[in-house]
Amino acid sequence: MSGFAYSGVSNGEGGEGGSGTGAMAIASRFIPTAEGLKDSVLGAFSKAQPWGEFANTKQFNIPQASEVPDRLKENIPHYAFNYVIIFLVLSVFVVLTKPLSLVSVALVILGYYRLFVMAGEDPVKVGPLELDTNVKKGAVLSVGGILLFWMTGAITGIMSLIGTVGLLGGVHALARKPASEPDFESGLTQG
Secondary structure (H helix, E strand, O other): OOOOOOOOOOOOOOOOOOOHHHHHHHHHHHOOOHHHHHHHHHHHHHHOOOHHHHOOHHHEOOOOHHHHHHHHHHHHHHOHHHHHHHHHHHHHHHHHHOHHHHHHHHHHHHHHHHHHHHOOOOOEEEOOEEEOOHHHHHHHHHHHHHHHHHHHOHHHHHHHHHHHHHHHHHHHHHHEOOOOOOOOOOOOOOO
């Protein structure tokens, strides 16, 4: 009787996904390995546009109102990996200035792992609360995470990081001429 059993993950014996190995196999798809993280970071660095092109001040100007949507649509995907690298570098500074932020992020990740990966769809008891749906689990994790971030001061670091990268990325994407736009000005000489 295989009715509703999840058969997308094999337990290694050619049968359907078992209760222990199947759940761990499913969970292992979502937990990054050190090698996977290294590949992701190196991939971001290799896919980034050259920094000379990214910071070329000759390509910056104030756009007309009609140019704004086109610039944003073209520049954000084109320089997305540069923005990710800026986010990662600034994240290191946040962790160095607020080391408890790293601890609080790790605790939230562990809470997520406990509530959603280990428990799956099973109810979880947290103190007097019985969390029997994913919505309740998510609400407790969100409220607990926000309180933890607030108590450790990590919320200010995280919000300033998001705000800084968002502002820098938005201004850059808005003011930088798209790479596809022909540059007629650089060939002109003043005389």
